[in-house]
Amino acid sequence: RGFVLSNELLDEFDPVRVRLVWRKGYSPSPRMCTECTSYREAHVLHSIDATALEALLQPNGILGNGTIAATIEDLTWEGRMMTCGALTTSALRHAMLTVVEDLTPSERMSCAPMLLCCFPFLLAVNQALQYHHEALHPVHVRRRHEPDDARELVRLYRFHLGNLNGTVPLAKQRYRQVRRLAAERGYEVEKTLLSGGLPELLPGRL
Numbered sequence: 001r002g003f004v005l006s007n008e009l010l011d012e013f014d015p016v017r018v019r020l021v022w023r024k025g026y027s028p029s030p031r032m033c034t035e036c037t038s039y040r041e042a043h044v045l046h047s048i049d050a051t052a053l054e055a056l057l058q059p060n061g062i063l064g065n066g067t068i069a070a071t072i073e074d075l076t077w078e079g080r081m082m083t084c085g086a087l088t089t090s091a092l093r094h095a096m097l098t099v100v101e102d103l104t105p106s107e108r109m110s111c112a113p114m115l116l117c118c119f120p121f122l123l124a125v126n127q128a129l130q131y132h133h134e135a136l137h138p139v140h141v142r143r144r145h146e147p148d149d150a151r152e153l154v155r156l157y158r159f160h161l162g163n164l165n166g167t168v169p170l171a172k173q174r175y176r177q178v179r180r181l182a183a184e185r186g187y188e189v190e191k192t193l194l195s196g197g198l199p200e201l202l203p204g205r206l
Helices: 007-012 050-056 072-085 090-101 118-131 138-142 152-163 172-184 187-195
Strands: 016-020 039-043 046-049 167-170
Touching (some): 050 072, 050 172, 090 118, 090 138, 118 152, 167 172, 172 187
Antiparallel strands (some): 046 167
């Protein structure tokens, strides 16, 4: 028996789940199931193209009212603090410093004064952990791979850095505000926000 859930209903849930991961061919033992290190807490993180956000917030450039009102600059700052705040563990700090070693001067300036950009680094770590749950172990973080002698996290970071240029991460409350604002503008605007395809309505998407 199953249930069909709408996007609106899913939006109201706290987007957190816990997964148990293990290597292929090595099923978890009862002892392993009691170890916290075997578990990962996964979060849903929404983001929006900056051009789409700017268009949605016209003409006054503000999202929300009263004490929760925010400009585009406020939303950008909130998104940066949210993603950087998720990188405070010792393992992630070590991985961050290792990645920075291989970055060019221009790459290091992308999010100055930060050593690197937190959002693409967070996505790079997440992708690495999808395939190998020990990806943050210092041995794996520092290992270089042929043929270009590159570290895996550096390669993933550069990939996401290129794809996320001009993208603003949104906290759950801000995501809901953006969705409701788009719905107020009409069905086609909301549809374009979710799936793109009509730049004359909205030059970007979630």
